[in-house]
Amino acid sequence: MKTTDYRQRTTEELEAQLVSQFGTESHFTVPAGYFDGLTDKVMGRVAQRKRRRLVMRWAAAAMLAGSVIAGGLLLERHNSVQTANAEDIQYIEDALDYSMIDNMSIASYLTEADLN
Amino acid sequence: MIDEKALIQQLSKPSSKEAAFTQLVREYQEPLYWQIRRMVLVHDDADDVLQNTFIKAWTAIDSFRGESRLQTWLFRIAINESLNHLSKKKQTLSLDEPENSPAASLASDSYFDGDELQQQFQTAISALPEKQRLVFNLKYFDEMKYEDMSDMLGTSIGALKASYHHAVKKILAFFENND
Numbered sequence: 381m382k383t384t385d386y387r388q389r390t391t392e393e394l395e396a397q398l399v400s401q402f403g404t405e406s407h408f409t410v411p412a413g414y415f416d417g418l419t420d421k422v423m424g425r426v427a428q429r430k431r432r433r434l435v436m437r438w439a440a441a442a443m444l445a446g447s448v449i450a451g452g453l454l455l456e457r458h459n460s461v462q463t464a465n466a467e468d469i470q471y472i473e474d475a476l477d478y479s480m481i482d483n484m485s486i487a488s489y490l491t492e493a494d495l496n
Numbered sequence: 497m498i499d500e501k502a503l504i505q506q507l508s509k510p511s512s513k514e515a516a517f518t519q520l521v522r523e524y525q526e527p528l529y530w531q532i533r534r535m536v537l538v539h540d541d542a543d544d545v546l547q548n549t550f551i552k553a554w555t556a557i558d559s560f561r562g563e564s565r566l567q568t569w570l571f572r573i574a575i576n577e578s579l580n581h582l583s584k585k586k587q588t589l590s591l592d593e594p595e596n597s598p599a600a601s602l603a604s605d606s607y608f609d610g611d612e613l614q615q616q617f618q619t620a621i622s623a624l625p626e627k628q629r630l631v632f633n634l635k636y637f638d639e640m641k642y643e644d645m646s647d648m649l650g651t652s653i654g655a656l657k658a659s660y661h662h663a664v665k666k667i668l669a670f671f672e673n674n675d
Contacts, residue, residue, distance in 0.1 A: 391657070394664040395636070401671075402617045404637055407610030408533050414543075415529075419521045422550045426517065429551065 498523050500566050507557055517557065521550055524567060528574045534633040535578040535626075537598035537618065539607040545581050549574045568648050575649070579626055598622065620670040624663050631656055632663035 498519065506516035528549060533542040552573050560569060585598075599619040602608045610618070621629055630649070634640040642653045649656070 391661040391664060394661070394668060398636070398664060398667060402614065406530065406534075406637060407608055407614050408530070408537075408539075409607045409609055410529070410539060411607065415526055418525050418529075418546075419518060422521045422525075422547055423514075423518055425547060425551055426514070426554050429554070 504560070504562050504566065507560070513557070517554060520553075520566070520570075524570050525550075527567075528570060531571065531633070531638075532574050532578050534637060535575075535630065536581055537608075537622065538601060538605065541581060541585075541598070545574070545577045549577045552577065564647065568644075571648050575630060582626065616671070616674075617667075620667045623670060624666060628659050628663045628666075631659045632667075635660050636664075 503516055503519060506512040507520070525546065529542060529546050532545045532549070533539070536542050536545055549570070553570055556573075560566075564572075599615070599622040602610070602615045602618055603612075608615075621632060624632060627649075631645065634645050635642075642656050645651075645656050646653050651659075
């Protein structure tokens with residue numbers, strides 16, 4: 381391993397040595413017409429991203445609307461069940477009134493029916 | 497040369513945003529590409545990183561307040577994207593193995609027209625720590641002023657000068673040790 385003491389030399393001197401050995405020219409190249417098509421390629425991806433964001437917004441809005449509708453339907457169903465139960469109870473009470481049967485008779489009837 | 501102030505104003509309006517961004521891409525694609533390419537070396541990788549840089553810029557453009565120059569802001573995104581790309585690549589391939597390094601693939605790269613000495617030069621540069629490599633590329637190939645570099649990298653001028661000095665010394669030492 382060689383031990384050149386670079387501490388004795390300034391950055392400019394060291395840089396000059398590199399420049400004389402390797403130059404500063406870039407040896408990287410690109411495919412023909414690469415930069416001509418690049419803007420369209422990038423803007424195509426931007427448009428794709430905008431479309432995707434729009435679709436996602438619509439999907440989110442649809443999900444929200446769906447949730448609201450489903451929630452509304454559930455609430456309505458719950459209320460209608462409660463209404464139906466109240467109606468049923470009223471119907472039974474009315475029927476009992478009309479039949480003029482007292483509660484004791486119903487109880488004994490049910491017991492007999494169950495025994496049979 | 498574009499009127500940066502006017503371009504920033506157009507970018508802030510929804511009606512002119514896309515047209516202004518198209519102009520921005522056209523204006524900065526080449527300088528950004530070469531900066532990225534010197535970091536990642538391979539054309540296909542540079543193409544991916546450059547496109548991702550612009551997509552990131554598009555998504556963040558509404559938060560650009562004009563505190564720095566547009567070019568400085570874009571270069572910062574490009575640098576971050578390049579470094580992210582290199583670290584992801586490091587995770588999948590062991591870049592410490594000479595045969596896995598992008599510099600080793602330059603010999604068969606149809607988009608590199610340098611001779612063997614130039615390939616070795618790139619190998620020596622790619623052996624530098626990432627930040628040092630960045631400073632070296634900006635100063636040596638782009639002749640960027642330390643003041644501009646300091647704005648872009650958020651590093652003091654003294655630290656940048658020291659970094660460049662170390663980078664140059666390491667490259668010369670690389671060739672001495674490989675003689």
